[in-house]
Each structure stands twice: as C-alpha cells, then as structure tokens.
Amino acid sequence: VDKRSGYLKPDKVIPLTVSEKNKEYAAFSHFVAWLDNRYAITSTQQTGPTSLTPTGFKVVGPSVWLIDAAEGKAVIIIGPAKTPEDAGIYKPASDIIVGGKKLYVGEEDSMDAELNDGYVSIWDITDRNVPKFIKRLRPGKELPDDFKMTHELYFTRDGKYVYAQSWGSGHLVKIDSSNDKVVKEFSKQDAGWHMPHGNFVPGSLR
16 A cells, blocks of 8 residues: 555455366455464355356355465365354355454355354364364354344454354344353344444454
C-alpha cells in the first residue's frame, strides 16, 4: 500500500488449487486468519460447481487452507467431511479464528435453498501443516436445538472465551476455550435478535 496515495498494488494471486492434473480446486473463501507475517489460514464454502467454475474443473468442497504469502502458495490442510463425526469440514466454512494453538471453524449452510444445522469444529494446530481434530459442537447436543448457520466467531481479548453466533436462528453462545464447552447461551427471545450478522468483542483484533 502506498501510504501517501492509498493506492493498493496487487502483489500476487494465490489459487486454492488441489490438483492441476485432476482439475480440483476450492472456491468461495470467506475469511482469513493470519498466523504471523507470512502464513495465514483461510476456509472455503462452496459445495459444488457454479456458473463461475472453470471449464473441466470440480470443486473439492468445504475445506481449510494454509497460505504462504511469501511463496504465493496454498495447500489444503483440512478436507471435507461426510458426517459430523468425521475429522473434516462438514458444512460450508463461513468463518475461522485462531487463538493460541487452536483453530475454530464456523460451519453453516447458506449455500443451499434450505437452511440447515450449524456447527463449530475445533482443531489443534500445534503443527500448522497437520491440524488435529479435537471436537465438533453440534445442534441439539453442545449447541441449542435450532442452532443454524454459525456465521461469525470472536475471541474475547484475554483468549479465554469464544463467541459464536447463529445467523439463521438468532443465538449467541459463549464457549470456554480451555475445555471447548458452551458456558452460556443467549437467544432471540433474550435479546430480540433477527438474523444477527456481525458482532465485535472490544479489544479483539479482526
């Protein structure tokens, strides 16, 4: 960025390509979380091809990628999951946050006509190249019964808690990051929320 003019000069474009040979790639990256000045993590939402899908290519599905901004490369580090029990990304990954050695992924389902359940998957990223699945918070179990579309996640400033909101059903839950258990639930009946889309914790960086 030119600090005088504000002009932004593109440096490079980093494709999320799984395989040029097999013509597989990931699409619709929604948020990016920087690990340091070189590496970042992003996630993707698209579940299948659209009119913008390059001819002959197929979409790998919801996934998480490690970006090397210096080399201009990205590699898939978490692939799609077929069931909530699988170690992978089950629903389109709407948001991601990193705190300490943990990665939290908000999994929603706004890519289809019908809004379905929302999830939060949690990963150990001590080795950023090989995340380890810790658990997935699920509607009707760890999350409220009608929890849909986990659209945004935020850490508190001290890193002790994570807030996750449900865009589809108007919930906000507070998660203890030490054990990844939900310790408080707020609903649209409590606050009158209707499709909350955007929250912010004072002192947090986003």
